[in-house]
Amino acid sequence: MNTRFPPSRLVRWLRRSLACAVLSGGLAQAAGPQPVLLGIDGEFGLDNSTSAQAVELGMRTAIAEINAAGGVLGGRPLELVTKDHRSIPARGIRNIQEFARMPGLVAVFGGRFSPVIIEELPTLKSTRILFMAPWSSADAIVDNDMRPNYVYRLSLRDSLAMPRLLQAAHRRRLDRVGLLLTNTSWGRSNAEAAERAVPAIHGMTIAGTSWYNWRDSSLVGKYQQLRAAGAQAIVLVANDDEAAVLVREVAALPKEQRLPILSHWGVTGGEFAKLAGPALQQVDFSVIQTFSFWKADPARVRRFLASAAKVSPVRRIEDIQGPVGVAHAYDLTHILALAIDRAGSTDRRLVRDALEHLPAWRGLVKNYAPPFTPARHEALGPGELLMARYRDDGVLVPAQE
Template structure:
């Protein structure tokens, strides 16, 4: 009777040893696959006619592919992008931020185009101490938010830079009497404050009148005509693609004697503006502010970017890039974040936030940052990067002479 018992014990011990070995192998295999470091993107993916979220995503994925090919961050951990759609609705954005804040190993969230959404998210960002990076939206209040410490950093345009540039461009063209046509949102109000401040300090510029419109308005021509009647020689427009296309079609239908130049903020570049405006765009004097153009990029940096973007998308030419500022800003900002993660040596958001303010110079696609951010400066761009662009007949946005 002893042999069967001994045999069973032997088999049991052998089985246990095999299980231990298999468990050890599984554990080793698990260790061979390092946990990803996550970054979030909270943007307007589901908004009709919008391409801005997709532009930011393309810039992020291009940079992430380069970072991961070079070994990732924190000595071998890959970067992983997690996207959420707020459809330009602030309540959705707030919910997205709350979900991102609870996500393990998520170091930062990138935002989309719409300043009003980001402004509504600020209290949640403050409460959760979520590091938030801005590659597109431009309202001053996004950075000037009274957070202590401030967890928001921007590599994008700022309204208090945009409006002076647009008004200065009008002045250079001999158009000193301007009308403002603004969206009735926090973004529009941010631009009004910036325009009035610039006009107060530059007496040769006169804002003859301000007109407001609401999102999804189906006509703007009456407001345009009212500004002309008030003496406007040019219109400074703050609009996104939908309303701007409505205006362009209506202005193109007017007699040439009733048309004045339109100088636009860059919200128009975040959607299907040229398609919606159609042939009317070629009949209107329309300019738009930008911070960057791929047509003027450093050739070495551009060649690197074009090789990388081709590996993650169908883009093969500069002309294929939609929402160019969103792509370029997100690309540089992701590389800057990766450097901060490595400097922090951790995915702890406070440590990464602090590291963002201590980075050395970095040569990016948009510019040479020396450095990108400091404790007192959470804006990576300045007035030196601003340029005016126009749409070619084929709908491609190119730098203008002024």
């Protein structure tokens, strides 16, 4: 059977193919320059979590500003690609592999959960994909022994967080603290940071350490063990679900058994205030932060809110959930765009190098002088740390210390 096209059919087919090619080329030109892709690997599908959405809001707001100003590399727009790992490391590893194969994708922004990112580190190392950390705090994420290191963080670090939490307790003369920690790499990171920090704080001691597992339905037993060991305050490392369980249980105790709780910031990445309910106002609960829209430069906050209103329902500071994730991702996206332009390319290796040699830049969170250096892949330091509390309406505001 002859499968060749008859001459007349072949000519018609070639003409149609040529017309389609010309049309496709015209459409591509009409569509504008090829976008530069940025990814998010976050916990979008996790119940009650708002952290990945916070990172996305910060990035989309910055991207809107950057694109309105002409994009990067002489006119190429930034475009966002999101993937959901649901806090499951295997999903995160698969996401990183898929991102690494995407042409035109420069970098991936991570979500809240340090244990997921720590499991992803070997894949990040093998693929040499540029990874930006706007929320996760475990020291090992940046201290990862990669040479060269493709991970950059604009976020809290456990070795900064734990000393600040202990100092906040010390200022209140609560010098015997109990550590209530999640049994994960994030919890262990904080346990190590606490052990290193205590000797530098005169009179501070750790009365005891208790570990709980993710999704535990009760934490009051471990809390009471720490109280019985002489703890005057609890330093808590938890996410929103478990922290809400603890707050409800502590609020149900007699007042004389309710110890102050000083919390790491994982609680702010979800519906913690809603889950805790009225019990939150019956417990002395404070949480560490690196940034507050309430204390930031008013002109920069107004600019952010105006830009956020173009890509989201946000109109007021009170509308912002997970404020640190939003602000960090916003600044980190702007910084990355500066590095792409400095590199003159989307080549991840060149952009990585450019991140280490940026000039000083004034952002929403702080003035970066500069954001990163070859020896420092951490953009924030102890000067940004503050304690915050939840108002009656669930809004997080700076605390009086």
